[in-house]
Amino acid sequence: xxxxxxxxxxxxxxxxxxxxxxxxxxxxxxxxxxxxxxxxxxxxxxxxxxxxxxxxxxxxxxxxxxxxxxxxxxxxxxxxxxxxxxxxxxxxxxxxxxxxxxxxxxxxxxxxxxxxxxxxxxxxxxxxxxxxxxxxxxxxxxxxxxxxxxxxxxxxxxxxxxxxxxxxxxxxxxxxxxxxxxxxxxxxxxxxxxxxxxxxxxxxxxxxxxxxxxxxxxxxxxxxxxxxxxxxxxxxxxxxxxxxxxxxxxxxxxxxxxxxxxxxxxxxxxxxxxxxxxxxxxxxxxxxxxxxxxxxxxxxxxxxxxxxxxxxxxxxxxxxxxxxxxxxxxx
Numbered sequence: 001x002x003x004x005x006x007x008x009x010x011x012x013x014x015x016x017x018x019x020x021x022x023x024x025x026x027x028x029x030x031x032x033x034x035x036x037x038x039x040x041x042x043x044x045x046x047x048x049x050x051x052x053x054x055x056x057x058x059x060x061x062x063x064x065x066x067x068x069x070x071x072x073x074x075x076x077x078x079x080x081x082x083x084x085x086x087x088x089x090x091x092x093x094x095x096x097x098x099x100x101x102x103x104x105x106x107x108x109x110x111x112x113x114x115x116x117x118x119x120x121x122x123x124x125x126x127x128x129x130x131x132x133x134x135x136x137x138x139x140x141x142x143x144x145x146x147x148x149x150x151x152x153x154x155x156x157x158x159x160x161x162x163x164x165x166x167x168x169x170x171x172x173x174x175x176x177x178x179x180x181x182x183x184x185x186x187x188x189x190x191x192x193x194x195x196x197x198x199x200x201x202x203x204x205x206x207x208x209x210x211x212x213x214x215x216x217x218x219x220x221x222x223x224x225x226x227x228x229x230x231x232x233x234x235x236x237x238x239x240x241x242x243x244x245x246x247x248x249x250x251x252x253x254x255x256x257x258x259x260x261x262x263x264x265x266x267x268x269x270x271x272x273x274x275x276x277x278x279x280x281x282x283x284x285x286x287x288x289x290x291x292x293x294x295x296x297x298x299x300x301x302x303x304x305x306x307x308x309x310x311x312x313x314x315x316x317x318x319x320x321x322x323x324x325x326x327x328x329x330x331x
Contacts (some may be wrong), residue, residue, distance in 0.1 A: 002043035011039035022047055031069025046113045061092035062215055062309055063112040065105070068095040068119060068125040069148070073281050075125040078144050080227045091118075100130065109133045121308040122146060123302065127157060127189050144305040145298070147189070152316045154308055156301045160190045163294040163323030164197030166274060168247070170292075170325060172205040176245040176273060179211045182227055184249035184255065186215040191249070194277065198247060216249065226253035227260055234264050245331060251276040251283050251293055258287060273331030290328035297321040 008018045013036060020027050020037035028036070039045075060330055069075045079095060086093040094115065098108040112120055113135065120139055124130060124146035132141070132150045143155040171179070181198060184191050195213070202208060203326065214229040230246065246261075248254035253274035266272055268289060276284075279295035302322050307313070 002045040003044075003077075004098060006043055006046050007036065007039045010043060011035045013220075022265060046110065046116075060118040060309075061094065062086055062118040062306060063115060063120045064093060064095040065108055065120060065122045066095050066097040067100055067122065067130065068097070069123045069145070070095055072125045074278070075123075075145060075296075075298050077281070078123045078302040078305075081299040081300075081304075082123070082144075082306045085303045085306040086310070088288040091310060093306070102131075105131075105133050106135065109136050113139065121302075121305045121309075125306070127160075128191065140309065142305045142308045144301045147318065151158035154313070154316045155159075155318045156308070156321060157318060158190070158296050158301070158305045158323050160193040160318035160323065162320070163199040163277065163296075163325075164194040165201045166323075167277070167292075167294050167326055168198045169204070170202035171245055171247070171273075171275070171331065172201060172208070174273075174331060176331070177205070177208050178242065178244045179208075179247050180230065180233070180245070181211050181213040181247045182229060182244040182249055182253050183213065183215045184223075184226075184253070185218065191215060194249065212243070216253070223250065223252040223256070226250075227256035230257055230260055234260055240267055243272060245273040245275065248274065248276045250278045251280040251291065254291055254293070255283060255287070258291075269329070269331050275331055279326050284326070287328065287330065289330050291326075291329045293326050294323050295326050297323060 004015055004018055008015050013032065017032065018027065018036055025033050037261045064079065068077065069078050080250055082093055096108045096111055097251060099160055118140065119142060120136065121142050121144055122130065123144040127145055130146045130148050132148050137151050141153050143153055145157060147155050147157065173181050183195055186192065202211060216226045218225050248257055254274055257274050261268060261272060270276055274291065276291050276293035279293050304319065304321065
């Protein structure tokens with residue numbers, strides 16, 4: 001990365017003149033200012049916006065590039081995990097939110113780099129593969145709730161397989177035999193992983209029937225059609241209801257399933273059980289009876305991503321964090 005000294009040498013001016021160009025450009029002549037600005041552009045120099053702050057405090061900082069994690073309620077605990085962890089270790093953190101397009105991410109990367117942090121965490125509101133701006137490829141990076149094929153980097157992500165396996169094993173132990181699975185869209189990164197977790201656990205049930213399985217059609221970001229297959233089954237009016245448990249791909253699908261089942265006079269869990277996935281903020285407390293679900297480890301993803309830098313970890317692999325079962329009264 002270019003230094004203030006290299007800019008001064010290229011422009012043929014003193015370090016003080018470069019400093020004035022950055023902080024008080026009105027004090028310089030038009031010709032001198034233009035020479036300094038051309039040198040900055042040619043060397044791709046990024047001013048160290050945090051230098052004074054760091055000299056005064058002696059604390060290290062972590063920059064966070066939030067891909068909608070800061071603007072949606074579902075994964076904001078990732079940022080809380082980062083913030084509380086860095087404070088506990090006397091570090092700083094700062095967050096820049098960005099949409100996932102090249103121009104905005106490049107602008108956000110420039111801003112983060114201007115503070116010269118010890119490292120940058122890229123956190124996403126949902127598990128997906130992302131593209132990392134080229135200017136960040138040589139910067140110490142950690143990913144939280146996302147993956148990439150661009151570079152080798154440590155990622156802290158949910159163990160979706162373990163979460164679904166443990167939940168399904170719980171259903172097997174409870175004696176359920178006739179499941180209806182309403183998965184999230186197959187295009188979602190977690191969808192086939194969760195399905196495999198279900199299938200591997202369900203086959204341990206010797207008395208179970210084969211599961212009826214459906215992947216939701218449409219966008220993985222909206223779930224108004226998540227229970228369409230259940231609506232078709234209910235419309236047939238078959239009695240008794242042909243399934244004893246509905247395994248929902250996330251809590252929003254479970255919320256739809258609750259409404260449909262109750263509207264048709266079916267009791268939860270007496271007539272049919274329902275389970276979800278995510279333990280989604282702002283939704284799970286609305287279920288009556290309380291929903292049995294799996295919690296995504298958002299806080300822990302942020303915590304461990306921050307500790308990756310604080311503890312100077314060197315392992316650039318995927319770290320799968322446990323997804324605990326949240327036991328409600330819906331099964």
